[in-house]
Amino acid sequence: MPRTGLRLKSPDLLVAESGADLEGHGLKRTLGPFQLVCFGIGAIVGTGIFVGLSDTVAEAGPAVLISFILAALTCVFTAFSFAELGGAIPVSGSSYSYTYASLGERAAFLVGWCLLLEYGVSVSAVAIGWGQYLNELLDNTVGWRIPAALAQAPGHGGVVNVPAVVVMLLAAVLLVRGVRESARATAVMAVIKVGILVLFCAIALTAYDAGNLTPFAPEGIGGIGAGASLAFFSFIGFDAISTAGEEVKNPRKNIPLAILVTIGCVALLYCLVSVAAIGAMPWEQVGGKPAALSLIVDRATGSGIGSTVIALGAVVAIASVVLAVMYGQTRILLSMSRDGLVPRVFERVSPKTSTPVANTWIVAVVFAVPAAVVPLDVVLDMTVIGTLAVMAVVNICVPALRRSHPGLQRRFRVPLYPVAPLLGVAFSLYLMCGLPLVTWVQFAVFLAVGALLYALYGRPRSRLARDAEAGPAEAATSSVR
Template sequence: MPTPGSTPRPSLRIKPVEAQIAEGGADAEGHSLRRTMGLFQLTAFGIGAVVGTGIFVSLSDIVPVAGPASILSFLLAAATCVLSGLSFAELAGVIPVAGSSYAYAYATFGEAVAFLMGGWLLLEYGVSLSAVAVGWGQYLNELTGTLFGVALPDALSNPPGDGGLVNVPAALLIMLVALLLVRGVRESARATTAMVVVKLVVLALFVGLALTAFDSGNLLPFAPHGLAGIGAGASLAFFSYVGFDAISTAGEEVHNPRRNLPLAIVGSIGVCTVLYCAVTLAAIGAMPPERIGDSPAVLSTIAESVSGSATGAAVIAFGAVVAIASVVLAVFYGQTRILMSMSRDGLIPHVFERVSPTTGTPVANTWIVGGLFAVIAAVVPLKVVLDLTTIGSLAAMALVNLCVLALRRQRPDLPRNFTVPFGPVLPLLGFAFCLYLSVGFGGSTWILFLAFSVLCLLGYVAYGRRHSRLAVATDPVEGAPIP
């Protein structure tokens, strides 16, 4: 394994932690990101990144697989996230920069692995933009249909493969979020905080309403498909937690990052886990599990059934519209900051690192990401998008757990405000849990994931290897291409 100060092969070049922190978010013109977020806003940002499509839409996929034991599926997925979240918390405190997992891999396993990590994060953040936005259109139709009796035709609001041709609301949402993000981080953080409050209130109202119709008989048999069903449900439920690590991409825009990043990561996962289990228990108690799979907008359906009025459905649909929009905002933000870090290192074109001196945001980067994933949201089948997002997230988190162990060995001298307890045990468990959930995906998903990973490595060889800004520092002839 290479060490800082050595002259390794190009693919093994490590970017030292001190060098990453010293750059301070500046682009080639010296324009920097601005520190505008505190602990409360950062925790709200994390909750905003997580609570959305997963609980509002994916429940109708999880319950048919796991039955009432879906609660255990959410807990198993949460355990995976908590273990990996602890690793993120340690690394975010040591390397408080915008690159998140990409930066951690660059500091431990070298340039090629960091580039591959950047590709996996493109699946987690970028592709999940499309997956999350797709669910928004379904609840938007539910809301407008209930309130105004008007809804877009299925061909323009459903995902391809599910009765739709082009998902117009999904693409529109992504471009509206892009417009908000280019205006500034302070404005985006305020919007996220407001949306988080709204969706937490709406979900609390749903739990209270659904519990009035609670039937304990719906919980039996508790695990109709046994441990296999719980495991399969956990693989699906994991998507509901995707995005919590977006907190670590705010390392250059938060006050006191060494303290606030770990606290926000652990806090947001805890809040989301309690919320998910409460919603799942209330939903199954109010509606037999075999009926939950019949509707993608299942929480609205339950609210209308229990209340006997369209008002309850409209409130839940409104909460879902707000919740999903906040997730899109948070993961969109995370994707642009990761691309900015890669561009700053020279591994992708420089256009992604440019920061506007007026807004303090990467404007071109934001519009490019928005345009690309708006198209994906509009035309790619939802099943493909969901599975690629989840397996990319699991791969990235598995590697982050190993990054913790590698950095402890390489740089025990670095200050650590938070350390994952019990030595290497919990990071290794986090790695193992990620692998376990990955097994739940079919062969076609694995083939797509491996093909994408190979393309990423080819992209590194073709572009990143020769344009890396570390090349000048490691090549004895300054500026000469490394053979």
């Protein structure tokens, strides 16, 4: 360990530890490239497009297309960085591990802390949106809705969001059964929801009216920027692919491939959906409406059959996001636990299912609380700012790691280096600037709490520091214990 105070962890050590049997049982490599792409689509396509589209339209108007393109560009540049880092360091820690290897332990802990927003808090946000479409589906099929008191957060006409809690607990049950079973379920749900969105485009385009696209940018550049910040939420989750690094066959090849294919497919799909939605209905009637896609299909077809299909697709889509994102959060905590930065309970893997069972249930229960009682808009903004901060750091990790480990095996290299990672940082900061001041204040407090936790808990218990003090021989033994 270099004596710079950064406590850098070498990529070779990270990879070696990921293959070690720290608790007597390890994760198994069962995921192929198709399953990995489906996992990526499963982690991305959900609340952001089915529920959040209307909020993006309310900010940007017909220029919502530009907002989605800006958000996609941010993800493309960052996806290049994730692809290079994921192929070079194929471990479960994702951006946390990449930061540990390039910027040091303190920065890594804060990235892991921010990942609680990207994965943990975002799974709460996704679960909140599930209830909206579940009610739409129930209303269309059986003529009954879950009472508002049991389907909304306090302050929004409800007492507790029961559907949000239920979908999180169901996802936990599936995750603890095994990654193979979870991957199969995610693949099926990914195919269903992509098919539903393609069907939406086909239906909405039958009612397309070019007049609905004028004026194109009624809220100006500011509206496009604010819309892009919200549209970015629709792309959150593609980096969850890299959290599967220890459960993927041939990870150095398949992780970069899956990340790039997933982002390309999702970006194209979102642009088609946004154009079809605005073309079918004036933006003023779409903006701010819950279950907007169902509303558009109802208007286009003149019946409730289409909206029932859309609602079914949304229920499946959002459930798959909960599953995939919760998976990502448990694997981040597993990596941090291995390093001694969070309690050891998070690293224990079941000998029967080869999954971190206790870790999964803790995540499900803890993040079911905000899902049950916090409004969606509050959760969404914090998720976005935390994710953008992590993405900015990941783009910085690429040049840092190239400088410190130029000989590291890289199956994929960022094109247009160093311009691409710098643009990734710039786009991330631009979208962060579109968020309200109160979100920045909340984020600053969140980071301060994280820094305090690292100083009081993580730094004193760091296994890297302990092994360095113990000496090379004992450190080598500890790394495979």
